[in-house]
Amino acid sequence: MLKTYHYALPRQAGSEALSNILRAAGLPFLCTPVPTLERCYYDSFDWRLYAANLLLFSEKSRDGRVRLRLRELDSGFDLVAIDVTDIPCFAAEMPRGVMRDRLLPVLKGRRLLPLAHLTGRRDEFRVFDAERKTVMRACVERHRVDTGDRQVRLRERVEVTPVRGFTEPLHAVLPLLERYPESQVLEGDLFDEALQILDRHPLDYHARPTLKVERGDTVGAAARAIFLHLLGVIEANEDGVRQELDADFLHDLRVALRRTRTLLREMHHILSAPHFAHYRDEFTWLASITGPVRDLDVQLEASARYADLLEPAQASQHQDIEALRGLLRSQRTAQRRFLLEGLASSRYRSLKKGWRALLEAQERWTGAECDEPAVEAALAMMRHRHARVMERGEKLDAQSADKNFHAMRKQVKRLRYLIELFDGALAAHRAHGVLTNLKALQKVLGEHQDFAVHIAVLEQIQESCATQDRPSPAVRVIAPLLDQLRERRRAVAEDFASVFSRFAKDEKARKKLFRVPSDADHQESAQ
Amino acid sequence: MKVIACYNIKGGVGKTAAAVNLAYLSAREGFRTLVWDLDPQGAASFYFRVSAYVPAGAEGLMRGSSLRASIKGTDHENLDLLPADFSYRNLDLLLGQAIKPQRCLSALLKPLEGEYDYIFLDCPPGITLLSENIFRATDVLLVPTIPTTLSLRALDQLLKFCRREGLNDFSILPFFTMVDVRRALHRRIVEELPKQIPAMLTNFIPYAADVEQMGLRRSAVGAFASQGRSARAYEDTWWEIKMRLEWIEEDGLRATYAEGERMA
Ligand SMILES: Nc1ncnc2c1ncn2[C@@H]1O[C@H](COP(=O)(O)OP(=O)(O)O)[C@@H](O)[C@H]1O
Numbered sequence: 001m002l003k004t005y006h007y008a009l010p011r012q013a014g015s016e017a018l019s020n021i022l023r024a025a026g027l028p029f030l031c032t033p034v035p036t037l038e039r040c041y042y043d044s045f046d047w048r049l050y051a052a053n054l055l056l057f058s059e060k061s062r063d064g065r066v067r068l069r070l071r072e073l074d075s076g077f078d079l080v081a082i083d084v085t086d087i088p089c090f091a092a093e094m095p096r097g098v099m100r101d102r103l104l105p106v107l108k109g110r111r112l113l114p115l116a117h118l119t120g121r122r123d124e125f126r127v128f129d130a131e132r133k134t135v136m137r138a139c140v141e142r143h144r145v146d147t148g149d150r151q152v153r154l155r156e157r158v159e160v161t162p163v164r165g166f167t168e169p170l171h172a173v174l175p176l177l178e179r180y181p182e183s184q185v186l187e188g189d190l191f192d193e194a195l196q197i198l199d200r201h202p203l204d205y206h207a208r209p210t211l212k213v214e215r216g217d218t219v220g221a222a223a224r225a226i227f228l229h230l231l232g233v234i235e236a237n238e239d240g241v242r243q244e245l246d247a248d249f250l251h252d253l254r255v256a257l258r259r260t261r262t263l264l265r266e267m268h269h270i271l272s273a274p275h276f277a278h279y280r281d282e283f284t285w286l287a288s289i290t291g292p293v294r295d296l297d298v299q300l301e302a303s304a305r306y307a308d309l310l311e312p313a314q315a316s317q318h319q320d321i322e323a324l325r326g327l328l329r330s331q332r333t334a335q336r337r338f339l340l341e342g343l344a345s346s347r348y349r350s351l352k353k354g355w356r357a358l359l360e361a362q363e364r365w366t367g368a369e370c371d372e373p374a375v376e377a378a379l380a381m382m383r384h385r386h387a388r389v390m391e392r393g394e395k396l397d398a399q400s401a402d403k404n405f406h407a408m409r410k411q412v413k414r415l416r417y418l419i420e421l422f423d424g425a426l427a428a429h430r431a432h433g434v435l436t437n438l439k440a441l442q443k444v445l446g447e448h449q450d451f452a453v454h455i456a457v458l459e460q461i462q463e464s465c466a467t468q469d470r471p472s473p474a475v476r477v478i479a480p481l482l483d484q485l486r487e488r489r490r491a492v493a494e495d496f497a498s499v500f501s502r503f504a505k506d507e508k509a510r511k512k513l514f515r516v517p518s519d520a521d522h523q524e525s526a527q
Numbered sequence: 528m529k530v531i532a533c534y535n536i537k538g539g540v541g542k543t544a545a546a547v548n549l550a551y552l553s554a555r556e557g558f559r560t561l562v563w564d565l566d567p568q569g570a571a572s573f574y575f576r577v578s579a580y581v582p583a584g585a586e587g588l589m590r591g592s593s594l595r596a597s598i599k600g601t602d603h604e605n606l607d608l609l610p611a612d613f614s615y616r617n618l619d620l621l622l623g624q625a626i627k628p629q630r631c632l633s634a635l636l637k638p639l640e641g642e643y644d645y646i647f648l649d650c651p652p653g654i655t656l657l658s659e660n661i662f663r664a665t666d667v668l669l670v671p672t673i674p675t676t677l678s679l680r681a682l683d684q685l686l687k688f689c690r691r692e693g694l695n696d697f698s699i700l701p702f703f704t705m706v707d708v709r710r711a712l713h714r715r716i717v718e719e720l721p722k723q724i725p726a727m728l729t730n731f732i733p734y735a736a737d738v739e740q741m742g743l744r745r746s747a748v749g750a751f752a753s754q755g756r757s758a759r760a761y762e763d764t765w766w767e768i769k770m771r772l773e774w775i776e777e778d779g780l781r782a783t784y785a786e787g788e789r790m791a
């Protein structure tokens with residue numbers, strides 16, 4: 001594979017040493033110094049670029065020019081570079097072109113956050129052949145990283161990059177670099193080194209619990225570990241919610257919260273009754289202050305496509321939709337104030353503090369209830385939840401009220417969380433069949449719920465406009481939108497029956513899921 | 528992956544200049560770009576300072592296995608070259624022996640799907656078995672045309688040939704090159720013809736010393752005279768080609784070809 005090779009040479013001798021090596025190898029070259037540069041690396045909060053093997057950084061040169069570069073992480077090859085005036089916060093804000101095309105599907109709506117600021121300089125080398133064709137590139141990078149209170153020097157590194165189809169100079173130079181006194185092969189990019197100094201760890205954020213419940217774990221220990229992880233996720237996203245960096249912070253926080261509430265309910269017996277009641281109420285409160293903004297986020301996103309619902313929408317309707325979106329936005333502003341107050345409240349602080357103290361007090365997670373094996377307990381919970389899902393599902397039909405669909409959706413979600421949380425203990429391949437059908441079920445119910453929420457919000461706006469003297473022009477477009485949305489909700493409700501029956505009929509997958517796993521299962525899943 | 532062939536029955540009309548300069552622009556925008564220098568004379572290879580030599584020769588390439596190994600990086604990021612080789616002069620013979628003589632080139636390019644965004648074919652002149660392979664492998668046939676009566680006849684011949692052979696699943700985009708705006712005939716043809724052939728690009732490449740300089744500089748004009756008239760003209764042309772590709776994608780491939788037929 002074509003890739004960039006990294007070396008550290010002793011005593012900041014890079015450029016001179018490299019020049020000598022190239023001369024010794026008899027390779028003609030040109031060296032161009034690039035004076036002071038400011039370099040900054042970016043990724044999303046959840047490391048989407050890193051996970052996609054991409055590295056994005058900006059380089060500001062002394063003349064003020066800013067160049068944004070996208071590099072393949074493992075090969076070190078540059079994919080695209082563009083000149084920008086400002087660093088875009090979102091991929092969607094980038095100028096049309098390859099950079100945007102590459103980043104948008106990876107980042108989606110996530111904001112680019114600066115990860116590491118570097119200042120330094122670089123000497124660029126080009127090695128030629130007799131035709132003065134570039135047959136190899138190299139550079140010597142000398143940088144410091146800003147840790148906030150000081151500048152830490154990074155190791156000077158020599159980077160050698162071959163040109164496709166020209167391997168000879170590479171084969172001549174690499175051994176010389178390796179043999180150079182005290183030289184060292186470096187694994188990883190400048191970026192990795194900078195992160196190490198900043199004590200940042202790529203992929204250290206996971207919205208989903210990554211810990212796997214093992215056989216032999218007790219319910220108490222497993223619950224405690226999962227709760228701690230989820231609390232960590234809530235806390236990690238707080239700041240992004242407060243600063244409103246992007247909509248995913250609130251989303252992730254809400255998911256962690258919902259999982260916490262699900263698990264709390266399932267495991268109420270391992271907590272003391274007053275503890276359970278207290279945290280159940282407090283987390284319900286937290287859900288109530290975070291919910292409306294999230295709902296409006298979803299609504300606002302969907303409202304961008306309202307015009308499609310009315311196809312062909314008339315020009316005046318476009319204006320009315322804009323007015324409607326304006327109303328939604330102002331509702332969101334009001335709800336956000338409420339959310340921020342909540343996050344700044346002592347009630348929230350003591351919720352977190354108390355919950356963490358409880359989770360960290362190991363002795364509280366032992367005792368008869370807590371010491372049961374986690375796997376059996378999880379299976380019991382799942383069986384119970386599964387029975388609820390079946391019960392509710394059988395009663396639902398296309399005519400059922402929204403609230404019954406909603407209740408069904410909650411049951412399905414709880415079952416899904418349980419299966420996912422105890423994935424490791426269940427042996428993942430076994431849960432797979434049920435999960436597939438469950439996901440399909442969840443999708444239908446999710447769509448139904450989305451339409452129901454939309455309809456409820458629009459109905460509420462319609463109602464409040466009815467009492468006003470000069471209602472917003474938005475009211476005109478609400479009625480036709482409601483017609484469309486109700487129609488769609490009905491169609492989804494009709495789909496439900498067939499999806500549910502597929503889920504209900506899958507006896508085999510269910511039996512597999514509910515069987516207590518044997519050692520053989522575990523060996524199989526470990527492979 | 529889109530394949531763009533720079534083709535004309537005639538030689539010396541600016542095919543190679545177009546392939547090299549447009550590919551350079553494509554790569555500069557970040558598209559992964561390959562130029563295949565199919566002309567045994569190796570002009571494109573020369574411009575990229577790569578020797579017109581493929582160790583496996585035309586025969587080796589035709590077997591497909593050594594295609595990737597023969598690709599060379601150019602001096603520009605994202606821009607690779609599959610060099611010419613003197614043995615390409617026997618391509619027609621080799622193609623003739625293949626099982627599907629007219630579809631060899633498509634088969635050879637297929638594995639590069641996913642590796643490149645644009646592949647430019649710099650074609651030799653003439654209507655040969657190789658050209659038929661090119662017509663079947665390409666998404667777009669860019670036809671650089673000098674605004675003279677003889678060149679227009681060649682364009683006409685090409686359109687007729689394609690119609691006769693039922694070759695209509697690619698777009699023929701002719702455009703003018705080496706336009707000398709001081710000459711009345713050039714001016715008239717450049718103004719009039721696009722009205723008759725809607726497929727014709729509206730941008731054209733002027734006759735410019737920068738393009739001639741490419742031989743001395745051995746590089747694309749954008750790399751040594753990026754602010755010059757000709758570099759700008761290639762930029763505008765490249766922009767127009769991308770626009771046309773978008774339209775073609777939306778409206779179906781045949782639109783531009785059918786329009787091109789009208790002049791025939
Ligand atoms: N726009 C132009 N202005 C001036 N000279 C040109 C221009 N385009 C091409 N040439 C010159 O004309 C000659 C033929 O061009 P080339 O691109 O090699 O044509 P082809 O590939 O069609 O044979 C070359 O010497 C080239 O430098």
Ligand SMILES: [Mg+2]
Nearest residue numbers: 542543566570
């Ligand atoms: Mg040529």
